[in-house]
Amino acid sequence: MPTTPYDAPDATAGEPPVSWLDLAPDDPFGVATLPYGVFSAPGREAPRVGVRIGPWVLDAAAAAERAGMESGAVWAADRLNPFLGQGPHAWAAAREWLTTVLTDASYRDAVLPHLVPLAEVTTHLPIRVADYVDFFAAEHHARNAADIFRPGVGLSPNWKHLPVGYHGRAGTVVVSGTDVVRPTGQRGPAQAGGSPTFGPSERLDVETELGFVLGGATAQGSRVAVGEAADHLFGVVLLNDWSARDLQAWEAQPLGPFLGKSFATSVSAWVTPMSALAHARVPVPGQDPRPLPYLLDGAPAPTTIGLSLELRVNDRLVTRPHASDLYWSPEQLVAHLTVGGASVRDGDLLGSGTVSGATRDSLGCLLELTHGGRDAVVLDDGSTRTWLEDGDVVTMTAVAPGPGGGRVGVAEVRGRVVPAR
Structure with missing residues (x-):
């Protein structure tokens, strides 16, 4: 069955999720956003998928391995294409997991070592452009x-x-x-x-x-x-x-x-x-x-x-x-x-x-x-x-x-x- 993710309430409905990270309340890259990219950084020289959260980048594959999410191994790739190939159900599950680990303080110790300051990363083209x-x-x-x-x-x-x-x-x-x-x-x-x-x-x-x-x-x-x-x-x-x-x-x-x-x-x-x-x-x-x-x-x-x-x-x-x-x-x-x-x-x-x-x-x-x-x-x-x-x-x-x-x-x-x- 097709998904219909855009039948959403108006912009004032609901409350944005709150992270255990110290984020500015008006940060446009808070937990409600969680964009994906590809980055490298000192100690993480091989490009891999990251998730931007405020002034940080989460090394998604490393955090998934530490937190026990086996399907997160797809994020070890140097482009988003393998993740894109998994389709909408996987995308929704990944977003739900990311929101959970960044808002539930019980995951803090598993996630914290895999946060890299945004200022220290080098970003790469996030997709291998097919057409x-x-x-x-x-x-x-x-x-x-x-x-x-x-x-x-x-x-x-x-x-x-x-x-x-x-x-x-x-x-x-x-x-x-x-x-x-x-x-x-x-x-x-x-x-x-x-x-x-x-x-x-x-x-x-x-x-x-x-x-x-x-x-x-x-x-x-x-x-x-x-x-x-x-x-x-x-x-x-x-x-x-x-x-x-x-x-x-x-x-x-x-x-x-x-x-x-x-x-x-x-x-x-x-x-x-x-x-x-x-x-x-x-x-x-x-x-x-x-x-x-x-x-x-x-x-x-x-x-x-x-x-x-x-x-x-x-x-x-x-x-x-x-x-x-x-x-x-x-x-x-x-x-x-x-x-x-x-x-x-x-x-x-x-x-x-x-x-x-x-x-x-x-x-x-x-x-x-x-x-x-x-x-x-x-x-x-x-x-x-x-x-x-x-x-x-x-x-x-x-x-x-x-x-x-x-x-x-x-x-x-x-x-x-x-x-x-």
């Missing part, structure tokens, strides 16, 4: 991008009938903190009839997105019904789909993104489980016209995640998008991805597409904020940006409502632009 698909799920972004790239055309006629997406390059997904080399490629002619030029991108941009990590592999040729999609949605990361807008505009005629986006996609080092975000589920904006039955049947009314995001350049606030503006639910993305027979693979990564709202301060990329480079963005220190410059550090953060009025965090994604090679 990467990036969607285009926010209507405001889709309309704004169409207005900039194809003035007067508006939304394509298919946009409100299916989640539009493109197949990205899994091999260039990188963990937060990795430098991003400015890409080089062809740029379109400056005037009609002219010749293209070649060189480093002059219109390097960011895209503020959510990334959904999948597990519970399926067979090729099968499909995942929208009502079963929650069984495959393991967790959420923040995702920066770095974009070279000049390369993109020239090459995407008529096919979709290629070199303009293939050079790097940055993701959080920690994956926040979908179950941690149950209190943050909110209805998607009204879907009109009504989607075809395969995007609705056998499922509750579609919802997205009420995440509040912030985008900063060099620690200066640029914009505050909100994921409640996503038109398509994550379950609908999974259903559409697989309806033709494509399999789910452990470690699949789905990007939401740029999260943008109706107001200027909720736009999720420089393309929209500057209207294609026409108007510079003024940062709160008085500096301006039209496109990213070498040396710029881009940071995205996000929080969502949690139980009892608390907060659940999705770990930051950060990257620094370095010159073209």
Whole structure:
């Protein structure tokens, strides 16, 4: 039977669990969150799965062995993929066990030796990315991008009938903190009839997105019904789909993104489980016209995640998008991805597409904020940006409502632009 973990009470219901650790009450990475990642540290040089709890990282496999949880051996791997392959019942059992050992003081002696200060760890890419698909799920972004790239055309006629997406390059997904080399490629002619030029991108941009990590592999040729999609949605990361807008505009005629986006996609080092975000589920904006039955049947009314995001350049606030503006639910993305027979693979990564709202301060990329480079963005220190410059550090953060009025965090994604090679 499919699980339905998102039929949750409102964000004020219940009380957040309390740990025997000394955690700040408003810590977005408290016991209500418990994100998974992969880390190494002095004395623990081999990368292994960790669980972030406040300012600590729990060596999950070592703690499981000490506390007698045999199935925790899967956490000795250098990626989350083996754990993702165990499916939703194992994910739920693991979360229940982790919550117990971090809130029941009788486990203190077994767990305490396996807590490592977060400041001492090195994080690694948490999943071996099987496939990467990036969607285009926010209507405001889709309309704004169409207005900039194809003035007067508006939304394509298919946009409100299916989640539009493109197949990205899994091999260039990188963990937060990795430098991003400015890409080089062809740029379109400056005037009609002219010749293209070649060189480093002059219109390097960011895209503020959510990334959904999948597990519970399926067979090729099968499909995942929208009502079963929650069984495959393991967790959420923040995702920066770095974009070279000049390369993109020239090459995407008529096919979709290629070199303009293939050079790097940055993701959080920690994956926040979908179950941690149950209190943050909110209805998607009204879907009109009504989607075809395969995007609705056998499922509750579609919802997205009420995440509040912030985008900063060099620690200066640029914009505050909100994921409640996503038109398509994550379950609908999974259903559409697989309806033709494509399999789910452990470690699949789905990007939401740029999260943008109706107001200027909720736009999720420089393309929209500057209207294609026409108007510079003024940062709160008085500096301006039209496109990213070498040396710029881009940071995205996000929080969502949690139980009892608390907060659940999705770990930051950060990257620094370095010159073209």
